[in-house]
Amino acid sequence: MKTAARSTCPHVFCNFYRVIFSIVLRVLLSPEVHEYFPQLTSMDQFISDFLVGKNFQQLATNFVPHYTTLVSKVGGIISPENLDRLQAALKEAKLKDVADIIEELLMAAENAPLDVAVIGESGTGKSSFISALQGLSYEEEGSVSVGIVETTMKKTPYQHPKYPNVTLWDLPGTGTPNFRPHEYLEMVEFAIYDFFIIISSSWFSLNDALLAKNIKEIGKKFYFVRTKVDNDLYNEEKSKPTSFKRERVLQRIRDNCLANLSHIGVPEPCIFLVSNFDLDDFDFPILEETLLKELPVHKCYTFVLLLPNLSDAFIKMKRAFLKEKIWLDALKSSALSFIPFMACFNGFDLPQQEKCLNLYQSHFGLDEKSVKVITEKLSMSLEEIKSFTKSLNFWLLVQDDSIADKTMKCAECYCLVHGGLPSTLFQFFKIYFLHLKFINTVADDAKILLHKTLESLSLGR
Incomplete structure (x- = not known):
């Protein structure tokens, strides 16, 4: 009996992983995700190849060309020298080194005076x-x-x-x-x-x-x-x-x-x-x-965040830097989640998600204080502002009671302990797609409010 149990166990795990993987694919290909990530197919290719751990030498070759598609026209967070470091770590499949280098670069960018x-x-x-x-x-x-x-x-x-x-x-x-x-x-x-x-x-x-x-x-x-x-x-x-x-x-x-x-x-x-x-x-x-x-490259991230929302181009530039950071964060967490138990320390609960959304709102001038100033400029109430924006309602952004979502949450508890492909996919999905939804929604709202403010100013002249 024990032998039979041991022989069927791998098949159970394989079927379990297939079910989880199919759920993830359905989510990734859903219209909702494409709404917030229209270039999913091209941008997701690199991370998909990375997640399944295939041909790290080829991944190292593709890393720089892929990275250049993510950054804004004025550049990104990673210098050419550090791109070389990441390439070398990828080539040798040193995933812990990849995560450590990304963490080092993000810390330098966020704390640069x-x-x-x-x-x-x-x-x-x-x-x-x-x-x-x-x-x-x-x-x-x-x-x-x-x-x-x-x-x-x-x-x-x-x-x-x-x-x-x-x-x-x-x-x-x-x-x-x-x-x-x-x-x-x-x-x-x-x-x-x-x-x-x-x-x-x-x-x-x-x-x-x-x-x-x-x-x-x-x-x-x-x-x-x-x-x-x-x-x-x-x-x-x-x-x-x-x-x-x-x-x-x-x-x-x-x-x-x-x-x-x-x-x-x-x-x-x-x-x-x-x-x-x-x-x-x-x-x-x-x-x-x-x-x-x-x-210097590591100071650009700090500088771009303080830029006021003067035009659609400025908002687009700021969004590009933040999306690059989101991608790097997701890549780091995906690398760590190959190590059993490690991914448990990189998840986040609802209060942390709300804090993240608040941070993006602050970057784009949609924090509580800034929105109050906007309501005065436009002679509108807060409720009127909320009627044509989406990012000011946290629960509206994160609520999802679908069966697939609940299944993913249950499966995640199991996979985070054992590591491997499903754990990585869930970590990537949580960090990347949810944050991407946040940043795109906030940036779109910033554009709407910018245009309404400019229109109000032009009418008042």
């Missing part, structure tokens, strides 16, 4: 620029002092209200007779900043040019930002209503700045024209993309 130095004279819009990057109005607590007199006599740090690793530094202006670039950089401790933004609302001075030259010599990046171009356009249109042409005025401002800086010793400078009151207009989006391309 970012220090931004902003330099400009009183009245140039420096303080307003910092407040805009903070996502704060000028009257909110924590925003930078704005005034017509000099408010910055020494370097002043402003910690980002949502991202404590981000510090925006308001540095003293350069317009004093005794200004000395080398001494200035030493005084403000130049080594701590990731890059410098030099601001002017008219002409860039000789001191600005000297400072830029010295910043370049110490190996740091700098960017010239010409503020208050909206004021220039307004004044030009008022003074020359019949001959006014917006693009021609903007080009003249740009050409004057370029000629001025070239004349005082800055060859081929990059000038960004901005309005602190309309960040989505003019060159601010180009400035943000430039900074993302030139920042």
